[in-house]
Amino acid sequence: MAEKIIFATGNAGKMKEIQMIMSDLDVEVVSMKDAGINIDIDENGTTFEENALIKARAVMQECNMITLADDSGLEVDYLNKEPGVYSARYMGEDTSYDIKNRSIIDRLEGVTGNDRSARFVCVIAAALPDGRTLTTRGTIEGLIGYEQKGENGFGYDPIVYVPEYDATTAELSMEVKNSISHRGKALAAMKAKLLEMGLVKKK
Numbered sequence: 001m002a003e004k005i006i007f008a009t010g011n012a013g014k015m016k017e018i019q020m021i022m023s024d025l026d027v028e029v030v031s032m033k034d035a036g037i038n039i040d041i042d043e044n045g046t047t048f049e050e051n052a053l054i055k056a057r058a059v060m061q062e063c064n065m066i067t068l069a070d071d072s073g074l075e076v077d078y079l080n081k082e083p084g085v086y087s088a089r090y091m092g093e094d095t096s097y098d099i100k101n102r103s104i105i106d107r108l109e110g111v112t113g114n115d116r117s118a119r120f121v122c123v124i125a126a127a128l129p130d131g132r133t134l135t136t137r138g139t140i141e142g143l144i145g146y147e148q149k150g151e152n153g154f155g156y157d158p159i160v161y162v163p164e165y166d167a168t169t170a171e172l173s174m175e176v177k178n179s180i181s182h183r184g185k186a187l188a189a190m191k192a193k194l195l196e197m198g199l200v201k202k203k
Contacts, residue, residue, distance in 0.1 A: 002200055004028045006035050008059040008069035013154045014183070021178055021187045025195075026203045029068075037062045048073065048085060049135050052125035060127035066199060068190065072122035072182060074156045076104060076144060078111055087156070101148050101159045108144055116143040118160060120169070122182035124190040134193050138185025140169065153177065 007018055010033045022029045032038075041058045045051040048071040055069035073087030083090035083100075091100050108116055119141045126134040140162065148158035150170025157170035162180070169177060178184040194200045 001198070002027050002066050004030060004065060005200070006030060006032055006037070006059055006063055006065055006067045008032050008041075008055045008067055011154075014070075017174075017178060017181075017183060018187065020174070021184055022191065024203055025191065025200050027200045032059050035063055043071070045071075046085065048121055048123040048137070049125070051085060052123045052135060053127070053133055056125040056127035056133065060129065064129050066129070066194075067127045068124055069127075070122055070124045070183060070186065072120065074104075074118060074120055074160065076108070076118040078108060078115055078117075079104070097155050097158075098148070101156060104144060104156075104159060105146065105148075114143070118142055118144050120156070120160060120182040122186040124183075124186040126190060126194065128199070134190065136186045136189035136193065138182040138187070138189065140180055140182045140185070142169070 005027055007029055009015060009031055015031050019029055037059055039058060039062060041055050043051045043054055045054055051071035052069050056067045060067035073084050075081040075084055091103060119139045121139050123135055123137045142160040142162045145159050145161040145168055150158050150168045152172060152174065153170040158168055160169050162169060165172060
């Protein structure tokens, strides 16, 4: 039974979401930074699954503990599912999300209604010390808004409008977002797999 799980991320916003979702498990979830792991990982996969597995395996080899990693991004149907797996590196890694978000809105100028369909995709991968790997996938469907709205969340959250909540994912409360988000769904599915395999237990 694992006492500690490493999550391969250095993103504090993401880590907060992950720890909140995993808080009912009797296991400590720490970031690779907190675990003292500092390696460069070349995410050269062409799918979310491949990239998540590359990260999970690389970090697991450093710590020999159950390691989770995610790869997530935004798919905009009108833009041939761009930015997709390149979401973090879209328009350059150091480009602010304010600029990235404005660019996507500009590229959809004149496009209306359901033609603005988009989704957040998240794949969670687990690499186990015995060599086994698992993946789960979650999505949240929405539309690209006409302007950036909301202060919660990060990344592309201010431009993804979810019709059933009449809000962007950056306008939702953390609780609601975790219950419907792509990461929330993928993590809940992964949590269920780890529990089923007896690798973790509930508090």
